[in-house]
Amino acid sequence: MNKSNMQLFIETDRLVMFPYTEENLHLFNTDLSAFEREYGVVYRGEELDRLLSEYLIKLEAEIAADRKNYLFFTEFLIVLKENDRVIGSIDYKYVPRDGVTEVGYGMNPEYEGHGYMTEALTAFLRFGNGLGIKKVRADTLPDNRKSQNVLLRCGFRFLYEDQNLWWEYDKDIKNK
Secondary structure, three states, rough: OOHHHOOOOEEOOOOEEEEHHHHHHHHHHOOOOHHHHHHHEEEOOOOOOOOHHHHHHHHHHHHHHHHHHHHHHHHHEEEEEEOOOEEEEEEEEOEEEEEEEEEEHHHHHHOOOOHHHHHHHHHHHHHHOHHHHHHEEEEEEOOOOOHHHHHHHOOEEEEEOOEEEEEEOOOOOOOO
16 A cells, blocks of 8 residues: 555554545546556445446546535545455545534445444544544434444444434544
């Protein structure tokens, strides 16, 4: 992994997370092999289907339109240190309003069950605290126990249910 090419990264014991910028996302969208060489990683994250590819093209334009706040809505790639594989991503979904935002994440199912997402989310919440985020919300499908367990391990508490289950992390409340 070539961390010297990353403008910013978050590091844990087993993971490195770095954000898409306008430049590196353009490279990812146009030449994945060149992106992998530039950053010394191999992409094995979420499936690059049509929906994700279209989203990443749209995200490139959104970053260009709001470079100042891009950390609040760009994807951070999650890289497993032991083999330099991109195994998933995590993001804040919007610029905080009154210190509140929402988090989303996804991972290649091959890497589930090893605590990687719990480790990533814990570090991402600490990173968000440094950006002034006070509360983070998340939603899960009612039957997505794996994601619900990640949220619970990271100190989220259940809020309410509509079509999804809604959760909240408050940095000022001891949830554990």
